[in-house]
Amino acid sequence: MSTTLLATIPSPPQGVWYLGFLPIRAYALCIVAGIVAAIFVTRARYAARGGNPEIVMDAAVVSVILGIIGGRLYHVITDYDSYFCSDCDPLEVFMVTNGGLGIMGAVTLGALGVWIMMRRKGLPFAPLADAAAPGIILAQAVGRLGNWFNQELYGRPTDVPWGLEIYRRVDETGAVAPLTGRSTGEVLTVVHPTFLYELLWNLGVVVLLLWADRRFRMGHGRVFALYVAAYAAGRFWVELMRSDPANHILGFRVNTVTSTLLFIGGVLFLLLLRGRREDPEIVDPRGDGSRVAETDAGRVDSVTGIGGTGTDDRSGGSRVSGFMPEGDGPATTR
Structure with missing residues (x-):
């Protein structure tokens, strides 16, 4: 037994610290860190596509507010008991800092809000969604660390070497307090760290999206669709390992059903656009809403931000990021 426990992963002794009367919650810090990482990645990728990076900040405000609302609504609806x-x-419905945000609801309502915002600005939504996809899944990976601090969303008991120790936590009065208490050192059980499985899967999806975007010059929402399908596939098998109470639909966990529907939707979107060979759309860097098509010579790499040679041999002129100097004719638009 001692050999097994030495090989296990310990949980943090606590998930909340206090500065006077002010609680500092690890769960909230992980969420904030994920949002910051997503904004950083999305700004760089959207600018590389020719977009105004300040648009990303506007979208972040909308998506964070609606994402918290959507994530909480999804969690409460699917765990109403x-x-x-x-x-x-x-x-307790309003105690978001105690944990309980459904990422599927957060992304859905957040994306809907950003779509409406972009429509009002007269800007295309797809380039921003494609730019944001790797950042979103990176944020999800960082956010999963919050579940580790909260000792939640773990799997069934196990004896694998990487099993997660779940401690008994109590408050100052000795009452059991799993979220806000401090560990007594007593190991209640050793379980599959499904939060870690999903974290590692999400990081793999980040790599997949960056590679696919660079390799296949994806656009028109296809990077975002690939994100949805890839994340849903991972969430499906992770849900099969979880043992915490959950509502069911036709005998299956709600999140298992939702993951299946999201995977099917993402794959269908990719299949519908599989024959589309055009380069991705980019947005006028001036931010005035005009759109231009990328060219082979002047294409700005959607991952690194490095452009092409800027020369178009067919016209004898030069084009950079889809723009042609005056006298060479207008750049193609779509």
Whole structure:
């Protein structure tokens, strides 16, 4: 037994620290760190596509606010028994800092809000969605660390060497407090660290998206669709390993059903556009909403931001990021 425990992964002794009366929650810090990482990546990728990076900041405000609302709504709806029962406190619905954000609801409502924002600005949504996809899944990976601090969303008991120790936590009065308490050192069980499995899968999806975007010059929402399909595939098998209480549809966990539908939707979108060979659309760097097509010679790499030679042998002129100097004729638009 001692050999097995020495090989296991310990949980943090606590997930909340106090500066006077102010609680500092690791879960919230992980969410914030993920958002910052997503903004950094998205700004770089959107600028490389020719977009105004300041648009990303506007989109971040919209997506974060609606994402928190959507994530909480999804969690409460799919886990309503924890909030609306005879012994439950319905006000816990609003305690977001205690954990409980459904990423599927967060991305859905957040993306819808950004789509509306871009429509109002007269800008295309797809280039921004494609630019944001790797950053979103990176944020999800960072956010999963919050589940580690909260000792939540873990799998079934196991004896594998990388099993996760779940500690008994109590508050100052000695009452059991899994989220806000401090560990007594007592190991209640050793389980599959499904948060870690999903974290590693998400990092793999980041690499996949960056590679596919560079290799196949993806656009028109295809990078985002690939993100949805790839994430859903990983979430599907992770859900099969979880043992925490959950509502079911036709005998399956709600998140398993949702993951299946998202995977099918993402794959269908990719198949519908599989014959489309055009280069991705980019947005006028001036941010005035005009769109131009990338050219082979002047293409700005959507990952690194490095452009082409800027020479178009067919016209004898030069084009950079889809623009042609005055006298060479207008750049193609779509």
